[in-house]
Amino acid sequence: MQWAMGRRWAWVALLLAGVAILTQVLWLWLGTQSFVFQHEEIAQLARQYAGLDHELAFSKLIVELRRLHPGHVLPDEELQWVFVNAGGWMGAMCVLHASLSEYVLLFGTALGSRGHSGETVVHGPGEATAVEWGPNTWMVEYGRGVIPSALPFALGDTIFSTQDFLTFFYTLRAYAWGLRLELTTYLFGHDP
Numbered sequence: 136m137q138w139a140m141g142r143r144w145a146w147v148a149l150l151l152a153g154v155a156i157l158t159q160v161l162w163l164w165l166g167t168q169s170f171v172f173q174h175e176e177i178a179q180l181a182r183q184y185a186g187l188d189h190e191l192a193f194s195k196l197i198v199e200l201r202r203l204h205p206g207h208v209l210p211d212e213e214l215q216w217v218f219v220n221a222g223g224w225m226g227a228m229c230v231l232h233a234s235l236s237e238y239v240l241l242f243g244t245a246l247g248s249r250g251h252s253g254e255t256v257v258h259g260p261g262e263a264t265a266v267e268w269g270p271n272t273w274m275v276e277y278g279r280g281v282i283p284s285a286l287p288f289a290l291g292d293t294i295f296s297t298q299d300f301l302t303f304f305y306t307l308r309a310y311a312w313g314l315r316l317e318l319t320t321y322l323f324g325h326d327p
Contacts, residue, residue, distance in 0.1 A: 168236050170279060171207050177239065177277040189273035193241050196275060197231060200239070206320035207232050208239075213312045217305045220292035223250025224266060228276075233313025238282055243273035286310075 180199055184192035201208045208231050219228045219242070226244035233240075249267035278285070293303050 170237050171204055171232065171234070172237060172239060172277060174277060176203070177275060181275050189243060189271075193229075193273070193275075196241075200231065204232075206324070207317070209309075209312055209316060213309075215305060215309060217309060218299065218302045219289070219306070220297050220299070220302075221250070221289050222266075223292070224248040224268070226268070230309040230313055232316075233282065233310050234317045235282055235314070237277070237279045238313070240276050241273070242276050244268050244270070246270055247272065282310075 216227045216229045225248045229241040231239045247270040293299050
């Protein structure tokens with residue numbers, strides 16, 4: 136019996152070692168990753184089109200991103216606004232670019248919303264990481280990291296709270312289209 140317990144602990148230790156190694160490999164990969172987009176570039180484009188009607192601003196932003204990064208922004212026929220529920224807040228998003236290590240999307244809410252930001256941060260007493268957007272808030276969002284690891288937060292409320300499986304499907308489809316575009320651009324150097 137003790138031999139079986141020792142063997143079980145050996146498997147647990149082996150599993151933990153595997154997770155630790157995988158984590159290190161991911162951090163090394165991200166450290167050497169060359170990204171398609173830059174934070175400053177997205178921020179500058181957002182500032183350039185701020186103040187315009189959001190539909191006009193988004194159209195101009197998409198055209199400019201396609202010009203600057205051919206083969207990395209989804210074509211018009213694959214751009215789709217999808218409802219999003221995450222961390223208690225609600226809105227709509229349109230994925231422009233998605234890969235394993237970065238994403239660019241448009242986000243907005245016509246009614247206003249608030250909830251948890253999804254960031255894991257150590258806080259002091261009485262502090263929280265939260266977001267709140269007023270009515271008619273529209274933005275471009277850019278993120279880096281291991282993007283598949285953000286999917287549980289991004290889809291958790293959709294699955295367990297609203298049980299909106301059509302939105303779940305549309306979100307995964309948009310991400311899959313982004314991954315396909317990146318793969319074809321990587322393999323063939325252009326749009327499919």
